[in-house]
Amino acid sequence: MITEAAVxxxxxxxxxxxxxxxxxxxxxxRIGLLYLATITLFFFIGGAxxxxxxxxxxxxxxxxxxxxxxxxxxxxxxxxxIFFFLIPSIPAVLGNFFLPIMIGARDLAFPKLNLxxxxxxxxxxxxxxxxxxxxxxxxGWTFYTPYSTSYSNSWVISTxxxxxxxxxxxxxxxxxxxxxxxxxxxPGMTWFRMPLFVWANYATSLIQVLxxxxxxxxxxxxxxxxxxxxxxxxxxxxxxxxxxxxxFWFYSHPAVYIMILPSMGVVSEIISTFSRKSVFGYxxxxxxxxxxxxLGFLVWGHHLFVSGQSLYAGMVFSFLSYFVxxxxxxxxxxxxATLYKGSIVFQTPMLYAFGFIGLFTVGGLTGLFLAAxxxxxxxxxxxxxxAHFHYIMxxxxxxxxLGGMHFWWPKMTGRMYPEGWAKLSALVIFLGFNLTFFPQxxxxxxxxxxxxxxxxxxFQVLNVLSTAGASVLAVGYLIPMIYFIWSLRYGKIAPAxxxxxxxxxxxxxxxxxxxxxxxxxxxxxDAYDYSTVMGEEIEVG
Amino acid sequence: xxxxxxxxxxxxxxxxxxxxxLYFLLAVSVFFTLLIFGAIFFFAIKYRRRSEGxxxxxxxxxxxxxxxxxxxxxxxxxxxxxxxxxxxxxxSKPPNDAIQIYAVGKQWMWKLEHxxxxxxxxxxxxxxxxxxxxxxxxxxxxxxxxxxxxxxxxDVVPGRYSTTWFTxxxxxxxxxxxxxxxxxRHSGMIGWVYVMEPADYQNWLxxxxxxxxxxxxxxxLFESLACNNCHKEDNTGRCPNLVxxxxxxxxLAGGGTVKADEAYIRESIxxxxxxxxxxxxxxxxxxxxxxxEDQVLQLVEYxxxxxxxxxxxxxxxxxxxxxxPGAPPAIPAKR
Ligand code: HEM
Ligand SMILES: [Cu+2]
Ligand SMILES: [Cu+2]
Numbered sequence: 001m002i003t004e005a006a007v008x009x010x011x012x013x014x015x016x017x018x019x020x021x022x023x024x025x026x027x028x029x030r031i032g033l034l035y036l037a038t039i040t041l042f043f044f045i046g047g048a049x050x051x052x053x054x055x056x057x058x059x060x061x062x063x064x065x066x067x068x069x070x071x072x073x074x075x076x077x078x079x080x081x082i083f084f085f086l087i088p089s090i091p092a093v094l095g096n097f098f099l100p101i102m103i104g105a106r107d108l109a110f111p112k113l114n115l116x117x118x119x120x121x122x123x124x125x126x127x128x129x130x131x132x133x134x135x136x137x138x139x140g141w142t143f144y145t146p147y148s149t150s151y152s153n154s155w156v157i158s159t160x161x162x163x164x165x166x167x168x169x170x171x172x173x174x175x176x177x178x179x180x181x182x183x184x185x186x187p188g189m190t191w192f193r194m195p196l197f198v199w200a201n202y203a204t205s206l207i208q209v210l211x212x213x214x215x216x217x218x219x220x221x222x223x224x225x226x227x228x229x230x231x232x233x234x235x236x237x238x239x240x241x242x243x244x245x246x247x248f249w250f251y252s253h254p255a256v257y258i259m260i261l262p263s264m265g266v267v268s269e270i271i272s273t274f275s276r277k278s279v280f281g282y283x284x285x286x287x288x289x290x291x292x293x294x295l296g297f298l299v300w301g302h303h304l305f306v307s308g309q310s311l312y313a314g315m316v317f318s319f320l321s322y323f324v325x326x327x328x329x330x331x332x333x334x335x336x337a338t339l340y341k342g343s344i345v346f347q348t349p350m351l352y353a354f355g356f357i358g359l360f361t362v363g364g365l366t367g368l369f370l371a372a373x374x375x376x377x378x379x380x381x382x383x384x385x386x387a388h389f390h391y392i393m394x395x396x397x398x399x400x401x402l403g404g405m406h407f408w409w410p411k412m413t414g415r416m417y418p419e420g421w422a423k424l425s426a427l428v429i430f431l432g433f434n435l436t437f438f439p440q441x442x443x444x445x446x447x448x449x450x451x452x453x454x455x456x457x458x459f460q461v462l463n464v465l466s467t468a469g470a471s472v473l474a475v476g477y478l479i480p481m482i483y484f485i486w487s488l489r490y491g492k493i494a495p496a497x498x499x500x501x502x503x504x505x506x507x508x509x510x511x512x513x514x515x516x517x518x519x520x521x522x523x524x525x526d527a528y529d530y531s532t533v534m535g536e537e538i539e540v541g
Numbered sequence: 542x543x544x545x546x547x548x549x550x551x552x553x554x555x556x557x558x559x560x561x562x563l564y565f566l567l568a569v570s571v572f573f574t575l576l577i578f579g580a581i582f583f584f585a586i587k588y589r590r591r592s593e594g595x596x597x598x599x600x601x602x603x604x605x606x607x608x609x610x611x612x613x614x615x616x617x618x619x620x621x622x623x624x625x626x627x628x629x630x631x632x633s634k635p636p637n638d639a640i641q642i643y644a645v646g647k648q649w650m651w652k653l654e655h656x657x658x659x660x661x662x663x664x665x666x667x668x669x670x671x672x673x674x675x676x677x678x679x680x681x682x683x684x685x686x687x688x689x690x691x692x693x694x695x696d697v698v699p700g701r702y703s704t705t706w707f708t709x710x711x712x713x714x715x716x717x718x719x720x721x722x723x724x725x726r727h728s729g730m731i732g733w734v735y736v737m738e739p740a741d742y743q744n745w746l747x748x749x750x751x752x753x754x755x756x757x758x759x760x761x762l763f764e765s766l767a768c769n770n771c772h773k774e775d776n777t778g779r780c781p782n783l784v785x786x787x788x789x790x791x792x793l794a795g796g797g798t799v800k801a802d803e804a805y806i807r808e809s810i811x812x813x814x815x816x817x818x819x820x821x822x823x824x825x826x827x828x829x830x831x832x833x834e835d836q837v838l839q840l841v842e843y844x845x846x847x848x849x850x851x852x853x854x855x856x857x858x859x860x861x862x863x864x865x866p867g868a869p870p871a872i873p874a875k876r
Contacts (some may be wrong), residue, residue, distance in 0.1 A: 336580045374632065
């Protein structure tokens with residue numbers, strides 16, 4: 001099982017060549033890489049929009065682009081980042097690649113369906129890209145009615161259609177994961193021996209399967225009103241605009257957990273590996289993922305505190321929102337406790353995991369501000385909300401994704417990334433991130449509304465700081481992009497288990513063979529039993 | 542670069558309440574952030590790997606610990622919930638003696654009207670120290686009425702009336718923002734709230750060129766739209782008498798009652814078929830498209846002025862303490 005040179009051996013990357021062998025592949029690992037290419041494209045598209053937004057906000061006057069263009073920029077930034085980058089990111093790339101391997105399976109339960117999911121994402125992405133190129137869309141990623149159905153003169157339908165189609169990609173991936181986890185575990189891989197990454201993706205899949213259809217229905221209703229002028233949401237036609245918000249957030253609040261849960265799974269793996277300890281409170285961490293998935297469906301109304309929903313509805317949603325915070329807190333405490341008396345090393349994935357915990361903590365705590373009714377009246381729809389969700393989605397989810405990419409890069413490609421550069425970029429990202437988003441909390445409390453193209457002068461200093469941070473952040477993201485590509489050719493050859501980790505994915509060679517394992521593994525230990533990895537070399541303490 | 546600020550001014554009775562909650566939330570957050578960051582740094586340094594072959598002790602789940610760090614945060618969040626909810630609850634009911642203002646949001650401006658008939662665009666003049674209630678309607682999409690210095694915000698949803706209220710505590714000039722994205726010039730849908738000394742406010746009221754009070758204008762509309770052909774004050778028409786309607790329970794055809802509030806009157810004008818008064822034929826034509834939201838507001842105000850005494854003490858801006866000569870004629874004259 002010990003390292004052998006990856007180049008001579010047959011593995012999933014060199015088993016066949018040619019475009020067709022990729023576009024028609026049923027190998028979950030190759031599909032994972034197809035997803036990787038797709039979402040990376042959207043990440044950079046979304047990033048380009050973000051850059052323009054930040055540059056525009058350097059000055060109080062709207063002077064770089066017109067208001068109309070500005071509105072399109074933040075809309076397309078949100079759409080690209082949320083629906084075509086962050087939602088698919090960890091599940092579709094890392095989950096696709098590693099979930100089957102981590103439970104000792106040869107592939108996902110439905111390999112063809114898996115390929116279809118990728119095509120759906122590409123088709124959905126194409127619709128949205130078309131909308132962006134044809135003229136853009138200006139409704140905000142939230143598509144609030146009646147603006148989106150009766151007033152906007154932009155490419156609402158093709159963007160919404162793109163999201164609709166991509167939603168099915170998400171549903172099918174979720175379905176595939178659920179069935180795989182239920183049916184394809186290797187002998188001895190009991191539920192409570194599964195790595196926490198698998199638990200997290202399982203919980204995420206439940207949300208994808210149960211929540212996304214509601215988004216699909218909402219988009220259909222939007223379509224019907226916009227195209228056939230049926231009164232559903234527009235009061236001028238007898239509809240109810242707040243109904244749209246209920247439907248939208250019934251999906252989109254759970255969707256924020258689609259984005260964060262997998263990342264939490266990654267962090268559990270990393271913390272354990274780089275402190276060589278079983279995750280403290282494994283059962284609590286595992287069940288907190290499921291608890292979040294379930295409770296996440298009960299709190300959507302906290303996005304509607306000032307929309308005119310009833311006083312008592314507001315109270316109930318505020319109350320329930322606090323419930324969902326507890327499982328998140330439990331995770332943070334358990335990760336921290338895992339470090340206690342560990343054997344800690346500071347390789348890049350671990351730096352990202354630390355970054356995740358820190359930034360997620362800030363994001364989560366500010367969620368508690370927003371869930372407090374009296375506070376939310378003031379800060380809702382301001383930059384405070386923007387800062388809150390970027391701390392969680394970019395500080396948290398994206399950090400976790402990058403941590404996971406570094407953690408598993410040797411396994412996926414058979415090459416090591418350059419550690420020095422990677423540590424540097426992790427640091428740059430952490431600093432740049434805080435400089436970008438921390439000032440936005442203050443801006444929000446001062447009252448700067450979100451989605452403003454021009455703003456009063458007194459907000460300028462903080463906006464300049466934020467833009468400065470964004471440029472640091474952009475550099476931070478470009479560095480990994482460069483060295484990852486560089487490493488494909490020049491990186492050190494990766495051993496099978498460079499980190500001394502316990503997961504089954506480290507028991508097979510890097511990169512793995514087409515069918516993942518030379519022989520079906522038999523599992524006889526808990527997920528994070530380091531004595532199994534170390535057994536030969538050291539005494540078990 | 543403009544004047545740099547870190548904290549917004551407090552200019553309403555609500556502002557210090559919200560800020561106190563903020564301090565509490567900040568204290569809890571800073572405590573937990575330091576705790577987590579501190580623990581991570583401490584453990585990371587103390588337990589860094591010292592030899593390649595090191596294998597730490599296996600640790601078992603500590604159930605007590607799990608319970609402690611679930612229950613304590615839960616307790617704290619319940620404090621947050623209760624505190625936040627009580628602010629919200631208390632802030633939800635405007636006091637009866639509030640000054641009534643009407644606001645109409647439309648792409649991309651705020652139209653504000655005083656009971657005495659003064660109309661303003663993107664500006665609102667109000668006296669310090671008196672509760673002010675704003676009843677809002679939208680001509681098109683959703684807007685949101687946001688005054689950071691007052692810590693209040695309320696979405697203005699088309700097709701219904703929304704209300705917000707505040708008691709300014711400090712004279713000055715404060716930002717009014719539209720906080721809900723409403724299209725191209727959303728960031729231009731801003732204005733100023735001027736909080737004035739009561740005497741200055743009275744001067745301002747009498748100085749402005751009001752074209753008759755809201756209710757007066759409503760009366761003119763009532764005549765020019767020929768509402769009065771059907772609705773007569775002497776009960777001769779085939780239609781309900783609107784005198785003393787406001788605030789009453791109305792019997793509906795097909796059973797049930799509804800309170801005759803602003804929303805009901807607005808609906809009776811724009812969608813008369815939605816609720817039919819018991820004993821009458823559904824013959825009233827709809828006025829949707831014929832009247833704008835601010836005209837509807839004037840009509841509503843006229844119907845209110847037909848008595849009984851408005852619930853929200855909307856009209857008596859002058860009766861506060863200093864009597865004021867030369868104030869515009871109060872509407873209740875017709876009661
Ligand atoms: C820890 C528990 C959390 C609580 C109590 C919480 C609370 C809230 C509340 C009350 C709002 C509504 C704010 C408003 O619009 O006024 C909000 C907005 C938001 N939150 Fe959270 N949140 C939490 C975790 C998360 C997570 C994990 C994510 C994402 C991964 C997230 C992403 C968002 C987003 C995207 C929005 C704003 C969406 C928009 O209006 O465009 N939140 N959060
Ligand atoms: Cu939410
Ligand atoms: Cu607006």
